[in-house]
Amino acid sequence: MTSQVLLHPDDDLTQDDTDMWASLMDQVKIGDSRQAKEMEVAPKPTFCVKTKDKEGNKVFLNICTADSIPEPKKKTVEDLVAMLESEEEMLAADYRIPMSIGETPHAEVDKKGQGCSVHDIAINPNYVKTLKEEPAFMNFFLQVVFEGLTAKFNVELEWDWIILKNRSHVGRIKPHMIRTYRKPVIQEVEKPVENTKPVKKATKPTQPAPRPDYIVLQEPIEGTPNYLIIEIMLPGIESSAKLTLDVGEDRLTLHAHPAKYFLDIELPYDVIPLESGAQFDTSLHMLTVALMTTCGPAAEGKIERVLTIDREKFLESLRKSEK
Numbered sequence: 001m002t003s004q005v006l007l008h009p010d011d012d013l014t015q016d017d018t019d020m021w022a023s024l025m026d027q028v029k030i031g032d033s034r035q036a037k038e039m040e041v042a043p044k045p046t047f048c049v050k051t052k053d054k055e056g057n058k059v060f061l062n063i064c065t066a067d068s069i070p071e072p073k074k075k076t077v078e079d080l081v082a083m084l085e086s087e088e089e090m091l092a093a094d095y096r097i098p099m100s101i102g103e104t105p106h107a108e109v110d111k112k113g114q115g116c117s118v119h120d121i122a123i124n125p126n127y128v129k130t131l132k133e134e135p136a137f138m139n140f141f142l143q144v145v146f147e148g149l150t151a152k153f154n155v156e157l158e159w160d161w162i163i164l165k166n167r168s169h170v171g172r173i174k175p176h177m178i179r180t181y182r183k184p185v186i187q188e189v190e191k192p193v194e195n196t197k198p199v200k201k202a203t204k205p206t207q208p209a210p211r212p213d214y215i216v217l218q219e220p221i222e223g224t225p226n227y228l229i230i231e232i233m234l235p236g237i238e239s240s241a242k243l244t245l246d247v248g249e250d251r252l253t254l255h256a257h258p259a260k261y262f263l264d265i266e267l268p269y270d271v272i273p274l275e276s277g278a279q280f281d282t283s284l285h286m287l288t289v290a291l292m293t294t295c296g297p298a299a300e301g302k303i304e305r306v307l308t309i310d311r312e313k314f315l316e317s318l319r320k321s322e323k
Contacts, residue, residue: 017304038177040064043122045169047132049142051161058116059157060108061145063123063131068178070098070248077136083299084140094163096250097144099123100176101152108171119153119169121145122178176268209255209262216268224295225269232287234261240280240287247273247291254287 041065051059073096075083102120120223123141131138146157168236214232230252237243237256244255249270254263275292 008084039068040175041068041178042120042175043120043173046171047126047163048164050164052154052158054158058114059155060110060116060118060170060223061142062118062120062171063128063175064120064169064173065066065128066176066178067123067124067125069100069124071099071126077134080140083085097123097127097141098106099148099310100178101145101148102174102176104307105153106171106306110170116170116275119149120173122176137171140310143268163277209259212254212256212261214263214265215264218268225296226295228267228269228305229293230289232263232289232293233290234280236260237280237285240282243280243287245278245287245289247271247276247289249273249294252289252291267291282293 011301039048043062045062045064049061049063051061053059105117105119108116108118124163127141131141140319142161143159146159149157162201182213212232212234214230217229217231219229220225234243234256237260242257242260244257245251249272250267252263252267256260256262266303272292276290278287278289280287
């Protein structure tokens with residue numbers, strides 16, 4: 001039975017459990033700088049948005065693509081509207097758009113010879129198709145971009161924009177530095193367990209890989225957690241060499257080879273992928289993953305990824321586009 005119960009790590013723990021979690025927490029706090037890797041990419045322009053800031057100065061947004069940026073989770077227009085009409089904050093934060101905003105705006109001259117500022121924004125190429133096909137997603141995307149520029153550069157843009165028909169971009173698009181990271185290293189530990197039954201050798205599955213049992217715990221239990229701890233039960237897995245673990249900002253996936261188990265879950269809180277640790281207990285056949293959330297004090301100084309948007313503004317723009 002799969003469970004997603006948030007528990008306190010101090011509930012019903014043995015000393016070995018406490019020591020293991022303390023070790024994992026130390027890994028997460030220290031981090032592994034070798035995981036971080038920046039890659040320079042050259043975004044490809046697709047379309048350009050024209051707007052103004054609150055002082056009336058022209059601002060252009062070069063919307064570009066980069067294959068290294070992941071595609072957002074697929075949703076329908078109905079899903080998007082239902083999400084934003086919801087009163088639940090967690091539901092409204094369920095849809096995220098991975099993007100890269102250029103480090104600095106660049107000054108350019110428009111076709112009339114007047115000065116203007118230009119921002120370059122890169123997204124996944126497949127998402128551009130979604131934006132062009134569905135006005136609702138275009139409105140949502142641009143509102144997220146506007147909020148992102150406000151948070152990063154303290155510039156407020158007017159919600160009165162047009163897409164240029166004959167220009168894909170303004171000025172010269174600068175390269176973007178996109179951070180990538182390698183998969184978390186899984187440490188293998190062994191604990192002697194009395195009266196354990198021999199594990200049968202796995203046979204080649206005839207069905208898709210099953211989902212393993214797991215639990216999600218938080219620390220501390222009161223309020224917003226600093227850490228998430230995920231315990232995944234993997235009967236039949238003898239070594240961490242059979243495991244491939246991927247951690248994203250809001251998602252965790254695990255493959256146990258060959259096609260033994262597959263787990264793909266959305267995390268209840270955003271986490272910092274680079275600040276993660278994992279241990280596999282060969283005697284218990286259990287993988288324990290510790291993740292630092294973006295909202296704890298230990299995450300101070302990290303980049304804030306979650307942006308809020310004005311739901312009423314979005315829904316009003318959607319109603320106008322439908323007329």
